[in-house]
Amino acid sequence: MEQIVVSKLTKVFETKIKSKDAKGFFGNLKTEKREIVAVDNISFTVNKGETLAFIGPNGAGKSTTIKMLTGILYPTSGSASIIGINPWQERQKLAFRIGTVFGQKSQLSFHLPAEDSFRLFARIYELEDTEYKKRLGELIEIFNIEEYLKQPLRKLSLGQRMRCEIVASLLHNPEIIFLDEPTIGLDVVAKRDLRDVLRNINKEWNTTIFLTSHDTGDIEALCKRTIIINHGKMIYDDKTLNLKRKYITVKRLYIRFEEKIDDFKMDDVTVLVQGRYGVSLEVNTTKRNIRSVLEEIIKKYSIVDINVEDPSLEEIISNIYEQD
Amino acid sequence: MNLKKKLKKYTEVISIAQNELFASPSNYIARLFIHALRISVFGIIYSFVFNESGKTTIDGFTAVNAVWSLALVQIIYQCSRNTFTQIKDEILSGQIETKLNKPYSFIVFSFLDAIGQAPAKFLGFAAVTIAVLITFFGVPDFSIIQLVGFLPLFILGLILQTLNLQLIALSAFWIENPDPVFWITSKLTWIVNGTFVPLAILPIAFRTVSDSFPLSAPFFMGRIFEINSISDLGKFLLIQLVWIMIIMFFIRIAYRKGITKVSINGG
Amino acid sequence: MRIKKQILWLYELMNFNLKSVFEYKSAFLMQVIGMMINNCAFIFVWYLFFQIFTSVNGWGFKEMIGINGFVALVYGIVFTMGNGIRKISRNVTYGQLDKYLVIPKNPLLSIIFSDAHISAIGDLFFGIISLVIYYAMSNFNFMQILVLPILIVFAVMIFAGFIIFAQSVVFWIPNSDELSDTLFEFMLGPSLYPNSTFTGIIRIFFSFFIPALFISGIPINIILNLDIIEILTMVVVAIAWLFFAVKMFNWGLRRYESGNLVGIR
Numbered sequence: 033m034e035q036i037v038v039s040k041l042t043k044v045f046e047t048k049i050k051s052k053d054a055k056g057f058f059g060n061l062k063t064e065k066r067e068i069v070a071v072d073n074i075s076f077t078v079n080k081g082e083t084l085a086f087i088g089p090n091g092a093g094k095s096t097t098i099k100m101l102t103g104i105l106y107p108t109s110g111s112a113s114i115i116g117i118n119p120w121q122e123r124q125k126l127a128f129r130i131g132t133v134f135g136q137k138s139q140l141s142f143h144l145p146a147e148d149s150f151r152l153f154a155r156i157y158e159l160e161d162t163e164y165k166k167r168l169g170e171l172i173e174i175f176n177i178e179e180y181l182k183q184p185l186r187k188l189s190l191g192q193r194m195r196c197e198i199v200a201s202l203l204h205n206p207e208i209i210f211l212d213e214p215t216i217g218l219d220v221v222a223k224r225d226l227r228d229v230l231r232n233i234n235k236e237w238n239t240t241i242f243l244t245s246h247d248t249g250d251i252e253a254l255c256k257r258t259i260i261i262n263h264g265k266m267i268y269d270d271k272t273l274n275l276k277r278k279y280i281t282v283k284r285l286y287i288r289f290e291e292k293i294d295d296f297k298m299d300d301v302t303v304l305v306q307g308r309y310g311v312s313l314e315v316n317t318t319k320r321n322i323r324s325v326l327e328e329i330i331k332k333y334s335i336v337d338i339n340v341e342d343p344s345l346e347e348i349i350s351n352i353y354e355q356d
Numbered sequence: 357m358n359l360k361k362k363l364k365k366y367t368e369v370i371s372i373a374q375n376e377l378f379a380s381p382s383n384y385i386a387r388l389f390i391h392a393l394r395i396s397v398f399g400i401i402y403s404f405v406f407n408e409s410g411k412t413t414i415d416g417f418t419a420v421n422a423v424w425s426l427a428l429v430q431i432i433y434q435c436s437r438n439t440f441t442q443i444k445d446e447i448l449s450g451q452i453e454t455k456l457n458k459p460y461s462f463i464v465f466s467f468l469d470a471i472g473q474a475p476a477k478f479l480g481f482a483a484v485t486i487a488v489l490i491t492f493f494g495v496p497d498f499s500i501i502q503l504v505g506f507l508p509l510f511i512l513g514l515i516l517q518t519l520n521l522q523l524i525a526l527s528a529f530w531i532e533n534p535d536p537v538f539w540i541t542s543k544l545t546w547i548v549n550g551t552f553v554p555l556a557i558l559p560i561a562f563r564t565v566s567d568s569f570p571l572s573a574p575f576f577m578g579r580i581f582e583i584n585s586i587s588d589l590g591k592f593l594l595i596q597l598v599w600i601m602i603i604m605f606f607i608r609i610a611y612r613k614g615i616t617k618v619s620i621n622g623g
Numbered sequence: 624m625r626i627k628k629q630i631l632w633l634y635e636l637m638n639f640n641l642k643s644v645f646e647y648k649s650a651f652l653m654q655v656i657g658m659m660i661n662n663c664a665f666i667f668v669w670y671l672f673f674q675i676f677t678s679v680n681g682w683g684f685k686e687m688i689g690i691n692g693f694v695a696l697v698y699g700i701v702f703t704m705g706n707g708i709r710k711i712s713r714n715v716t717y718g719q720l721d722k723y724l725v726i727p728k729n730p731l732l733s734i735i736f737s738d739a740h741i742s743a744i745g746d747l748f749f750g751i752i753s754l755v756i757y758y759a760m761s762n763f764n765f766m767q768i769l770v771l772p773i774l775i776v777f778a779v780m781i782f783a784g785f786i787i788f789a790q791s792v793v794f795w796i797p798n799s800d801e802l803s804d805t806l807f808e809f810m811l812g813p814s815l816y817p818n819s820t821f822t823g824i825i826r827i828f829f830s831f832f833i834p835a836l837f838i839s840g841i842p843i844n845i846i847l848n849l850d851i852i853e854i855l856t857m858v859v860v861a862i863a864w865l866f867f868a869v870k871m872f873n874w875g876l877r878r879y880e881s882g883n884l885v886g887i888r
Contacts, residue, residue: 046883070882096882104724105882120880127727139722143643155635156726158628380798390805397813397825404820438801533650536742540657547668558671 035208035240036078036101041110043071043096043264070096072264073110080207081238083231085255085272087245089353093264094244098210101242102132115207128157131201135213138185138193139200145182146196150203157204164203171199175229191222198226202233208240209233215250227253248345260349262356279348283322284341285313290334301325309336369465373472388480391434392488399423399493402554417556421581423493425550427485429578432510435477436517439470440538443525447614456615463522463611470518478510502580505589509577512596517574519603526607529614541571549575570599632728633736637704640739651741658745662695665815666753682817685760689846690839692753694814697778697838699747701786706740707733708783709807711790711872712800720879731787731872767846770854774842777861781837784864785810787872794875794884806833814839834864 048063071093078084088094099105101112103123112119117126133139140149154164172178175195180188185196194214201209211230215223231254233239243255251258251272258275260268268275288310296303296311300320304312315325322340329335377384406419443466446452455462489495524541527534546552548566555562555578566572566579576592583589645651666688673684701708711734714720723733758768789806793799810833813821818840821829829835837860845853878884 043882099721099882102725104721104880106880123724124727124729127725132725134721137718137722141639141643144639148639148642152635152639155628155632156728158632158727382796383798383802386796386799386802387805390802390809394809397809397829400825401813401816401820404822531650533654536650536654536657540661543661544664547664552665552668553672557675558668 033080034077035080035082035115036076036242037111037113038077038101039075039111041071041074041097041100041112042069042108043093043100043105044069044108069264071100071107071261074261074264074266075110076259076266076269078240078242080240081234082257083234083241083243083255085243085245085251085258086261087251087258087349088261092262094261095212097261098212098242098244102130102210103127128204129207131204131206131209133197133201133209133211133214135194135211135216138197140185140193140196142186143184145184146177146188146199147181149185149196150200153200153203159204167203167205168199171202174232175199189222191218191226194218194222194226195229198230202239205237206239208242211241211243211245213245214243215245215247223247223249224253230254248349252345260352262353267356268352275348276342276345279352280342281316281318282343283315283317284343285311285315285322285325285329286337286339286341287311287313287329287333287335288337290336293333298325298328365460366464366468369468370472373469374476377473377476384477384480387434388484391430391481392484395423395427395430395485395488396492398426399489402426403493417554417581418496420494420496422554422556424489424496425554425556425578425581427489428580429549429551429575431478431481431485432513432517432575432577434481435474435510435514436521437470437473439466439518439521440525442466442469443522444528444534444538447525447528452615463607466522467518470521471514474514496581498580499584501586501589502583505580505583505592506577508593509580509589509596512593512600513574513577516570516596516600516603519600519607520571520574523603523607523610526610526614529610529617545569545571545575548572550578555579567595570603573599629728633732636733636736637739640704640736641741644739644741654742655745655748658742659749662691662746662749662753666691682819685757686843687817688753688760689757689843690818691815692750692757693775693778693842694750694811694839695746696750696754696775697782698811699743699745699750700775700779701783702740702743703747704739705735705783706743707737708735708786709790709804710734710738711787712793712803715793715879715884716798716800730876731869735783763846766849770846770849774845774857777857778838778842780861780865781834781857782810784861784866784868785834787868788864791868791872791875794878797884809833810835810838818844831860834860837861 045068047066047068049066074093074097086094086097096105100107101114101119103119103126106120114126115129117129119126140146150168154161154168159167172181175198177192177195177199180192185193188196198209198211198214215226218226227250230241234241241254243250245251255272258268258270258272259266270278284304290309292308293306293311296306296313298313300316302314302316304314313325315322326338326340329338402422403419406422446455452462455465524534524538527537531537547558548555548562548569549572555566563579563582566575573596576596579592583592669687669691670684673687714723714734720730720734723730723737726733754771786807789803789810792803792806796802812835813829813833814835818836821836821840826836830837830841837857841853841857844850845857
């Protein structure tokens with residue numbers, strides 16, 4: 033069932049830039065108008081229960097898009113419909129049905145315990161007491177925040193705070209949750225735990241997850257679908273898995289030999305690092321398949337150890353950014 | 357050579373402060389306008405108050421003098437920055453930690469940052485003040501000693517005002533919320549520096565308080581009409597200088613003690 | 624039903640803010656008492672003033688108690704629970720507005736009640752006490768007593784309306800929180816002087832452009848004279864200010880949502 037429908041969404045900002053030839057005090061008063069196309073004619077659809085990563089380099093137009101989808105910004109042209117509601121025309125109506133988490137901006141009180149903020153949110157979202165208590169209980173269990181619920185937020189670690197932020201955004205049982213860089217600054221374990229929890233939420237309650245992140249770990253762990261946006265345009269929209277399949281054109285080999293090797297050479301194989309007993313190689317798999325390379329190596333040399341690797345998702349994505 | 361490098365980083369702060377001012381000229385111009393409006397309006401209020409009393413002078417002090425006094429005090433306020441809020445926020449938010457491990461003195465930096473904009477601001481606000489006052493209220497007969505006294509009283513006054521703000525802000529190391537201290541002292545200062553009603557109207561006791569209170573000493577420029585001889589000027593400048601020394605001393609202690617108390621929130 | 628939920632929300636919000644403030648108990652009492660001392664200091668100055676000038680056009684020391692009390696009361700009512708009203712500009716400048724936009728509640732109300740300034744309770748008490756003293760010194764009749772709460776309501780509307788207007792300037796002039804604060808001072812300052820100080824153009828300016836007189840001298844004048852025209856004028860001005868201010872905020876919000884505000888992205 034279609035839940036988010038975006039059609040030809042465009043956002044052009046008009047900004048005033050100080051004239052280049054401006055000098056001194058009064059020079060600062062001279063300004064020129066400039067137009068910046070932040071989001072350029074993007075269209076996509078998201079179904080209920082999907083997990084979507086919406087990524088792009090800094091300045092690509094991600095935040096702008098999310099702001100339009102949550103009703104904070106209105107577009108220059110195009111349309112969007114979230115759960116059948118036009119976000120910038122009926123913002124409050126939509127707000128009852130979506131949740132938002134901004135990684136770098138807290139919505140909870142810094143001075144009070146999270147449970148006080150939760151109670152306030154219950155009132156903001158007009159939840160009945162019984163409904164609120166039941167929901168809170170479930171979330172406390174899932175997110176495992178019982179033990180620090182009553183401590184002032186400022187005393188919690190970043191990971192604990194993030195959990196509380198996400199609980200707050202889920203109290204009213206939203207159908208979609210928008211997360212903007214939720215794992216930023218978290219340690220490895222905290223990240224993993226957060227991803228697990230979000231995955232569970234999606235599975236149990238079919239909550240649609242719309243995530244932006246610079247951490248490819250988030251994307252791989254959580255999102256079945258990825259949209260890449262750059263310079264305001266969509267340059268990729270497909271399964272996350274296919275990102276690898278489509279864009280992997282090299283494989284890396286790390287080999288340790290029994291004997292000293294001086295000058296390793298092989299056709300269609302790039303030597304990245306030449307050591308005394310080992311080499312790192314890069315094979316362009318469009319030119320030569322990995323099997324033939326391995327067969328040749330094993331025939332010619334005595335091998336102690338071999339490692340074969342794909343480039344990381346991170347590398348793939350940054351290549352995509354650069355190519356664009 | 358080392359000294360030159362050291363000095364350079366501090367002079368850099370001053371030029372950055374100036375650039376900040378020029379970077380938002382619309383704000384600066386708006387503030388000049390508001391200042392003009394403020395001194396016009398309060399000027400009218402003060403003039404009226406004098407006229408109502410049926411007297412043209414109180415202790416030799418005329419309505420025109422009162423208006424000029426008020427305007428001069430306002431110049432000092434306008435030329436100082438929100439030093440208190442800046443320092444207080446940095447301490448309370450913990451941002452100060454990022455500045456303590458740098459090779460400069462945070463407190464000196466903040467002082468220069470505050471002073472850095474003063475020359476440019478002074479020119480603007482003084483020009484506006486003179487223009488407005490001459491146009492609507494007239495010019496009092498300034499004596500030579502008074503004309504000479506303006507600049508030193510302003511410079512020392514601004515330095516002292518900035519130091520005062522710094523010292524009060526440093527209380528943030530010990531008090532959870534130094535705002536009330538600031539408001540209360542500010543408001544009480546209004547009474548003794550002639551902002552609320554002209555000092556001439558109040559009993560002599562208020563002038564004595566103003567002499568001896570560090571929070572009112574920055575505003576001696578507003579009491580320019582009491583200066584009729586070199587010794588009068590000397591007295592005011594000396595009081596300002598003495599307070600500057602004393603406050604600097606206390607700032608040093610407070611700062612040293614304070615930075616050992618920087619508390620950390622979260623983990 | 625909807626109204627009940629809104630009220631529940633506001634009640635919870637105010638509770639929430641009070642709790643935040645009480646986290647820092649020691650500051651609280653000091654603030655409240657400090658404020659009262661502060662206000663008393665100003666009254667003292669007026670006492671001295673009126674020793675020299677017996678009355679300024681029929682307004683004496685008694686009336687100054689009334690004016691100061693009235694203004695302090697209005698101030699206390701607005702800022703005790705609605706302190707967020709003077710943070711609108713800062714919120715916009717520092718990108719803090721978004722969090723009020725993503726919740727299903729009116730953004731203006733959300734911001735206004737997002738903060739409590741507890742020491743304003745000192746002003747509130749001071750105001751009440753001063754007005755009680757003023758009334759005791761003045762021997763007013765029943766009508767003059769009855770009209771007071773009505774005047775307070777309308778003065779609060781004007782006071783709040785003007786602040787919303789001053790704070791909304793940020794939607795057109797970037798980084799203008801100092802300007803907004805100055806506009807506020809410009810309303811509060813003159814309001815603490817005797818009513819009759821203002822004549823002619825200045826009086827019009829401080830009545831209808833910066834409504835300082837409508838939160839101070841004019842209400843006290845109404846209490847003294849019970850002039851029906853003045854009362855009606857105040858009602859009209861109150862409704863107009865509040866209406867205009869809210870409209871301006873909403874226009875500004877629309878601009879914010881266009882994303883074209885300088886410095887906001």
